[in-house]
Amino acid sequence: ILNVEQSPQSLHVQEGDSTNFTCSFPSSNFYALHWYRWETAKSPEALFVMTLNGDEKKKGRISATLNTKEGYSYLYIKGSQPEDSATYLCASSPEKTSYDKVIFGPGTSLSVIP
Amino acid sequence: DVKVTQSSRYLVKRTGEKVFLECVQDMDHENMFWYRQDPGLGLRLIYFSYDVKMKEKGDIPEGYSVSREKKERFSLILESASTNQTSMYLCASSLAGTVYEQYFGPGTRLTVT
Numbered sequence: 001i002l003n004v005e006q007s008p009q010s011l012h013v014q015e016g017d018s019t020n021f022t023c024s025f026p027s028s029n030f031y032a033l034h035w036y037r038w039e040t041a042k043s044p045e046a047l048f049v050m051t052l053n054g055d056e057k058k059k060g061r062i063s064a065t066l067n068t069k070e071g072y073s074y075l076y077i078k079g080s081q082p083e084d085s086a087t088y089l090c091a092s093s094p095e096k097t098s099y100d101k102v103i104f105g106p107g108t109s110l111s112v113i114p
Numbered sequence: 115d116v117k118v119t120q121s122s123r124y125l126v127k128r129t130g131e132k133v134f135l136e137c138v139q140d141m142d143h144e145n146m147f148w149y150r151q152d153p154g155l156g157l158r159l160i161y162f163s164y165d166v167k168m169k170e171k172g173d174i175p176e177g178y179s180v181s182r183e184k185k186e187r188f189s190l191i192l193e194s195a196s197t198n199q200t201s202m203y204l205c206a207s208s209l210a211g212t213v214y215e216q217y218f219g220p221g222t223r224l225t226v227t
Contacts (some may be wrong), residue, residue: 004156043118044157044204046215049128089156093212100145100212101172104157106186 003090004105012111013080020076021108027071034091034102035064035075045087047075073085080112117141119217120205126225133192135222137205142215144210146188148172148180150201153222163188164210166205195226 005024011035013019025033036096038044048057053068070095077084077103121136131182145164149157149172159172161180165217169180181189188207192199202223206216 009154017117034215036216044206044216045218049213049215051213071146092158100162100208100210100218101159102212103159104149106154106156 004090006088006090006108008108009106010109010111012113015080015082015112015114016056016089017080018078018111019080019110020074021088021107021110023073023075023092025071025073025090025092025103026094029070030071030092030096031050031095032102033066033068033073034093036089036091037086038089038107039086039112041046047088054083077110078085080110082114083108086114115186116216118205118207119135120203120222121221123220124223126227127192127195128227129196131226133195133226135192135203135205135224136192137188137190137207137219138186139188139205139217140186141207141217142185143170143207143222145208145216146182147206147208147216148178148188148190149206150174151204152201160190160203177208185211191196197223197226200224200226215222 035047036044050066055066091102091104118139126193148160163182179191203217208216
């Protein structure tokens with residue numbers, strides 16, 4: 001089974017701090033990388049889907065980069081706000097599977113302290 | 115907006131009962147997924163369907179079955195519920211192809227006593 005890892009497991013930051021976390025995936029078998037935000041009592045929502053090495057995507061204060069050669073993606077949050085508190089999931093899809101398989105990492109739980 | 119709905123937010127069942135979890139999406143998506151989420155383990159795929167009456171086992175299919183008789187509806191069935199199936203169950207849908215984001219339902223927290 002493809003292993004997708006995320007670090008750190010959890011993070012507590014002060015409001016206004018910038019933060020980042022990491023998603024690692026096997027670089028030898030890669031097709032697409034997804035980032036999702038999952039707020040408590042809500043459904044996970046997609047932030048980004050990236051496929052190309054060097055891809056960088058941005059949505060407001062949140063951005064993500066992708067390095068397919070070394071098998072990692074970073075998610076950055078600039079000037080964290082309490083509403084950014086959530087679990088951030090990444091998911092990688094390998095090439096050459098019999099169906100549209102996406103493997104999720106365990107998530108990074110972010111708490112932003114006002 | 116894509117909407118994915120699940121039949122129950124919370125469910126309590128007894129060991130040995132047959133349990134049905136229903137999921138409906140309104141965006142004509144080809145793919146539908148059932149995941150379970152347990153602390154520290156992330157989302158694990160139980161079953162996937164890419165078309166009506168078509169299904170593929172995910173990583174943890176044991177103890178579960180699925181049914182997709184209509185494109186918009188994907189059901190997860192626990193044939194004989196056990197306590198180790200106590201979990202959060204999430205349904206998702208997407209267009210065909212892994213470059214497309216998945217849209218998730220609100221989840222069903224199932225407790226088996």
